[in-house]
Amino acid sequence: MNPKETPNLNPLSFRAEVEDTMSELTSLAIEFQENADFSQRLNQAVLTLQKRRLGRAGPGCTDQDVEQARQLLIDVVAQLRQRLADDSAGVAEDSDSLPPQVVQRLREKQTETQYLTQDLEELETTLRAGKEMTNEQFELVDSLLQVAETAASASFRRLWRR
């Protein structure tokens, strides 16, 4: 008999392949929300600083906007430095606004990028001193933004596009 014609007597044969994501949607929704909020705040801050750098006078780049963006970046960079300096790969003892997936991705990046910690330290010094960021420092910030956006996209995809 052709195996294809064999009647399937398995009582569970009606069961389709299911993904292993049952009941995990709440966790994913929360993860996405954290990552999306962080990515959005960082993106808006960098957009403001880039507008100022290019001398644009449109909306969203008043002195107050620029100061708020600079402060947000200082907080993010300081928290990142603290988390990356702790090689335990674990839970922050103090509350910070960094999503775990972003920290995790940057830890992986840290092993590839020899000078990440040092670059972040110099960036924080520049920002705290109110100096202009260099091109390399804007590139560094863009790479942080890329990590944040990738984390947000990845959790969004897992949540909604399965």
Added chain:
Amino acid sequence: MPTFVYNLFHDLRQRCASLLNKAERLGSKAASDVQPYATNIAARLRRLDTLIELYLRDPDIKVSELASYYFGEYRNIARFLHETEFGPILALERFGNNDLFLSRLVAELCREIQFPYAPPLCVALAHNYYFTLPEFDLIFAPASEPSHLLALPDLLHELAHFVFIRSAAEFATPLKKIVAQRFKQLRQQAKQKNWAAALQKQLSNSQQLWEDHWLEEFGCDMLATYWGGPAFGWTNLRLCTNLGDAIFIGNPTHPADDARTQGINAVLREMGHSSKIAALESRWQEMVRLSRQSKANDFDLFYPPGLLDQIAASVCATAKANGMLPFHGEESATVPKIAGILNQAWAHFDSAPESFAAFEVGVIQDLRQRFNVAEC
């Protein structure tokens, strides 16, 4: 020539206007319980519509050096609209009597436990198990839940997620500190005892899992137990029999079922319901035997002994300090509390499963009458 990102913002404007129109239309014909929800969603979409207009009028959107940042903004808004369409708009569009029943049940539970926020909407539209979209005040329950009792305590776990997100400083931060200190201590001990590098690395990996999701899952189980008592433990046991796979192994979003059970028991002990644990524990062991699984050797590396007791003590103390009401056990109130009804349901099921179906039908009828919601 307009830039691509500028064109995309026009698409966003159209999508947003369409969803706003839907939300307003659905709100105008919704039941009174649902109207504030629809109004709130419409208001959020209106604010978003204004924001999109601002971006379209921003001359910088056409500056090529800034295009990638505007694209970032576009993606954030597009994702929000996607969630709105598949979350609240879907819920409002399909909202029926079963959803009204669940939403009123959730509202009553919220009142009982002194939930510190407005009760979320609850709809029987889940495409798998219970899940929540906290940003949209929305809980999804499986389609048949309005007719059953045994899984309803899971609503408390979903409500707990709102607390852990919105009151993170009070609830999540102290727990993070407990976990961080415990793992730090374990890493130091591992170093002193010259553990193999792979085992030390595993400790760090475990800590990462706790940080990503596990801590919140444990915390939500525990808060649900604080509110719902043993019924939540029973629901967890039933869930493990239905959807669980490896009892002693966790996955990236959820810790191992056995560890979650230990966490629930730790809260019951903390609350003085020790006598209830024996029955739960006995059934749990029975389930473990039936599934022919046993604890893996590295279980303690993922779930350090004593850590769940510390977390349980913190969750109970914080809930109490924040005015949340715990499950008190059997009561004789004129109008029985929902948590009491759910505990009675589980007690009935465990002692007389043959008559449970009839019991359940009666209780659901009473609840529908109490909440003034007709059968579908």
